[in-house]
Amino acid sequence: MPPKYHIETSQAPNRFPKITRSGIIAWEEGCLKCARCVKKDCIYQVYEKRDLDDRQMLDSLDSACMDCFRCVQNCPNRLIHKGLNPAYRALGDHYWTPEIISELWFQAESGRIPVSGAGYGGPFSGPGFDAMWTDMSEIVRPTRDGIHGREYISTTVDIGRKAMALEFGPGGEIVSRTPPVVEIPLPVIFDMLPWAPPGDNIPLSFLYGALALGTFAIVRQSAINPIIREFLPYAIIYVDGDPGSLHAQMLRSLKIIEVPDGEDPIALQKRFKSMHPELVVMIRLRLSPGARERSLYLIEQGAEVLHLVADEYGLEGGSDPLFIKERMKDVHLHLVDRGVRDQVTLIGGGGIAMAEHMAKLIICGADALSIDIPLLVSMECRVCRRCKEGISCPVGLDDVDPLWGSLRIRNLMAAWHSQLLEILGAMGIREARRLRGEMGRAMFFEDLEKEIFATMGKRG
Amino acid sequence: MDQKTAGLNIAIFFCRQLDANQDKNRRAIEKELGLRIRFFPLPCSGRIELLHLLRAIEAGADVVYLVACPEGACRYREGNLRAKRRIMFAQKLIEEIGLEGARIEMVNKTAEMPADIGAIAMELLARDAKVSISPVRSNAVASFIEK
Numbered sequence: 001m002p003p004k005y006h007i008e009t010s011q012a013p014n015r016f017p018k019i020t021r022s023g024i025i026a027w028e029e030g031c032l033k034c035a036r037c038v039k040k041d042c043i044y045q046v047y048e049k050r051d052l053d054d055r056q057m058l059d060s061l062d063s064a065c066m067d068c069f070r071c072v073q074n075c076p077n078r079l080i081h082k083g084l085n086p087a088y089r090a091l092g093d094h095y096w097t098p099e100i101i102s103e104l105w106f107q108a109e110s111g112r113i114p115v116s117g118a119g120y121g122g123p124f125s126g127p128g129f130d131a132m133w134t135d136m137s138e139i140v141r142p143t144r145d146g147i148h149g150r151e152y153i154s155t156t157v158d159i160g161r162k163a164m165a166l167e168f169g170p171g172g173e174i175v176s177r178t179p180p181v182v183e184i185p186l187p188v189i190f191d192m193l194p195w196a197p198p199g200d201n202i203p204l205s206f207l208y209g210a211l212a213l214g215t216f217a218i219v220r221q222s223a224i225n226p227i228i229r230e231f232l233p234y235a236i237i238y239v240d241g242d243p244g245s246l247h248a249q250m251l252r253s254l255k256i257i258e259v260p261d262g263e264d265p266i267a268l269q270k271r272f273k274s275m276h277p278e279l280v281v282m283i284r285l286r287l288s289p290g291a292r293e294r295s296l297y298l299i300e301q302g303a304e305v306l307h308l309v310a311d312e313y314g315l316e317g318g319s320d321p322l323f324i325k326e327r328m329k330d331v332h333l334h335l336v337d338r339g340v341r342d343q344v345t346l347i348g349g350g351g352i353a354m355a356e357h358m359a360k361l362i363i364c365g366a367d368a369l370s371i372d373i374p375l376l377v378s379m380e381c382r383v384c385r386r387c388k389e390g391i392s393c394p395v396g397l398d399d400v401d402p403l404w405g406s407l408r409i410r411n412l413m414a415a416w417h418s419q420l421l422e423i424l425g426a427m428g429i430r431e432a433r434r435l436r437g438e439m440g441r442a443m444f445f446e447d448l449e450k451e452i453f454a455t456m457g458k459r460g
Numbered sequence: 461m462d463q464k465t466a467g468l469n470i471a472i473f474f475c476r477q478l479d480a481n482q483d484k485n486r487r488a489i490e491k492e493l494g495l496r497i498r499f500f501p502l503p504c505s506g507r508i509e510l511l512h513l514l515r516a517i518e519a520g521a522d523v524v525y526l527v528a529c530p531e532g533a534c535r536y537r538e539g540n541l542r543a544k545r546r547i548m549f550a551q552k553l554i555e556e557i558g559l560e561g562a563r564i565e566m567v568n569k570t571a572e573m574p575a576d577i578g579a580i581a582m583e584l585l586a587r588d589a590k591v592s593i594s595p596v597r598s599n600a601v602a603s604f605i606e607k
Contacts, residue, residue: 025507029542052511054519057473057500086476086503090483384483391491 005155005185006148007213007414009111012407016380016395017058018105021098023085024061030077038074047071056394092383095128095313100353101377104412108378111411113355113418128314128323128351129360131445138428147421155420155432157187157368159256159345160280161304179304180278182216182255186417187362187432190217190409191349191370192238194312195388197398200227205405206375207231212410218258218370221246236282243268251276258282258307261294266301282307282347287316287327292334295346299335305345308366312373314351324351325364332365332437341365341437355419365437378412379405463523466589469597470497471521473512474577475505475528477535478569485576489585497581505529505566506539513550513564522594525584526566527577540568562590 026039039047044066051060062085071080091098103114125131147153160181167176190206204227206217211234218236219228228235232253237246239259251257251272259268261283269281282305283298285291295306308324308331315321322330328348335341348361349370361369377383380395387393420432429435463470470493479485486499498521502508505528516524526547528540544566551561573580 023503025503027506027542028509029545052515054515057512057515083503087501386487386490389487389491391487392495 004148004152005214005417007111007410007417009411009414010407011111012109012404012411014105014109014380015400015404016056017053017060018063018102019058019087019091019382020062020065020085021088021102022062022065022067022082023059024065024071025081025083026061027079030079032077034076038071038080041074042071043068095351096353096373096377096383101383103354104374104377105380107415108408108412111414113415113422125445129325129354129357132325132360132363133443133445134356134359134363134423134427135441135443136423136426139426147418147425151425151430153421153424153430155187155417155424156183156185157345157432158183159282159305159347159368161302161345162343164343180280182280184216184368185214186413187358187368187420188413188416189215189236189347189368189370190375191309191372192218192220193372193376195385196376197387197393199398200225201400201402201405202376202379202397203228204231204402205379205400205409207234208402208406209375209409209413210234212406213413216256238284239268243271246272248275251279254279256280256282256305258284261285261298266298266303269303280304284309287322287324287350288318289316289322289327291316291327292331295331295344296335296338296340299340299344303344305347307347307349307370309370310348310350312350324348325361328361328364328366329439336437355416356423358416358420359423359435360442362432362435363438363442365439367433367436374412375409378408461589462586463589464493464585466592467496468522468589468591468593469520470581470585471500471516471524472497472577472581472584473500473502473505473508473516473524473526474580475540476501476503477529478527478580479575479577482577485578486581487578489578489581497585499577499581504534504536504539505543506534506536506541508543508546510546510550510553513547514553517554517559517563517594517596520594520597522563522591522597524564526564527580527584528566528568530568530570559594559596560591563594 044064046061046064049060049064069082072082088098092101106114158181161179163176163178166174169175190210196202203219203223210217211231216234216236218238220238221241232250236256236258237254239257257272257279259265259281265283272279272281283303284307285294287308287310291308298306308328310316310324314324316327332341332346345367346365347368347370348366352358352361352369352371353374358369373383379397379400381397382394384394424432424435427441476482482501489497505526508526513524526543528543531540534540547564547566550564554563555561567584573583
């Protein structure tokens with residue numbers, strides 16, 4: 001058996017104090033000057049170690065407090081309060097919620113799975129991925145040694161076109177040509193960011209991260225410079241310029257290249273293949289109502305990998321957009337109906353914000369996923385999108401150290417990998433490849449609602 | 461000469477209750493002035509502490525403003541009154557070390573002032589510069605300027 005895929009993690013401290021859910025308000029006026037102040041009694045020494053970050057004026061009190069409420073209860077003049085922090089509520093937006101952002105920060109810092117305590121206090125169902133539940137029927141007991149123990153669960157996936165049958169020569173030798181396939185140990189590639197501060201440090205963090213994890217990061221052709229060029233074996237170049245400027249030597253150092261879905265992406269694929277036959281060509285397709293027919297057409301024309309992308313909220317294009325999980329199901333099932341699904345690799349991207357979204361999108365039919373914003377959030381991004389407007393980043397992402405950034409990405413991916421193993425283990429599935437399209441092992445709120453209430457209200 | 465043309469670094473602490481859409485409203489001025497202006501939203505002006513004010517001066521701010529709700533209109537009843545006393549104490553402290561007390565100022569919003577924090581900041585910047593570039597700035601830890 002091959003060695004287990006394991007991601008090494010190490011603590012990667014935040015550069016800035018965290019924005020926490022609640023904060024301490026301690027009035028100084030009215031202090032009774034007790035002989036023994038309750039602040040001195042803090043068992044975490046929060047008040048004694050108090051510091052103020054002068055870049056953001058964030059008080060260490062808020063991030064160091066462990067919410068024991070000892071000081072709040074014991075101050076005789078009730079001068080210490082805890083209140084919800086409005087800065088926390090203002091993080092992100094309706095999709096990239098403060099809870100998601102703070103959990104991504106935690107995972108990137110520690111590499112550990114966030115555990116919220118006993119029980120789940122959230123809503124029963126919600127929009128998007130929250131309307132989908134995975135089958136956890138195989139949880140019959142706690143495993144003796146957990147997900148990192150003796151149970152072998154593979155998260156490896158293949159990227160490339162698959163041969164449907166092998167042809168053998170008279171001597172038993174394989175005569176059919178098998179298309180090139182690239183194996184990645186984690187069903188994740190790093191996508192281009194919808195917005196980011198300028199500079200090379202963020203792409204470099206992604207590339208260092210991809211190198212450490214054994215996966216790939218998509219880099220725009222127009223962004224290639226001598227520094228990025230050093231990392232080409234871990235990069236997927238997205239052709240956003242003149243394809244003629246990509247010479248054969250450069251192509252030979254690549255394993256995968258991505259072309260936009262334009263007038264004739266297959267001609268571009270053939271052109272690159274003629275220069276480097278072992279290259280896997282990915283076609284980037286914006287998700288839309290026409291994606292199923294377009295995918296089928298491209299597969300029939302010989303496409304190897306389709307990268308189906310939604311926007312940063314997981315929505316496709318068009319006036320009445322579907323969420324990525326619905327459209328991915330639609331495309332996958334259409335290709336299954338036409339008997340071509342197994343020939344091609346589908347990669348889904350856009351709106352992937354949490355580890356569970358990985359498993360859910362794979363269940364909806366993706367072979368692998370591309371992620372973008374969570375990688376930026378792992379480096380303390382607050383999803384304020386100031387960089388998009390040309391305003392300086394509040395956490396200075398433009399001068400982040402790429403090695404620190406890659407460590408944070410590695411930690412985040414380790415936490416996501418562990419969660420994927422948990423889900424696969426709980427479903428009794430031993431391979432991420434087997435999870436693809438396993439819709440029978442999941443429940444969809446919309447379907448259940450229809451099933452239960454469809455007949456109600458009908459007369460006769 | 462107004463504060464904008466005088467090239468002063470401005471730090472503005474303000475109560476979030478003043479402007480529900482503060483994050484969007486201050487972006488235009490932040491884009492225009494870059495790192496010369498820094499906004500620090502507070503849950504209530506009563507959350508301001510001496511440390512905030514002195515640290516801002518130390519980090520290279522030439523003028524520090526605290527924009528608070530009108531007196532008697534604090535959501536937490538007396539937050540802006542407590543803040544006023546702290547501002548006065550901070551002014552006294554910086555005067556003791558030879559800086560002008562006018563470098564720290566509290567502004568209570570009035571009915572005549574605009575509702576959004578970006579416009580309030582523009583009004584503050586349009587005021588005559590009472591002080592020049594802070595002598596602390598050359599020795600500042602440069603965090604205000606760099607970050």
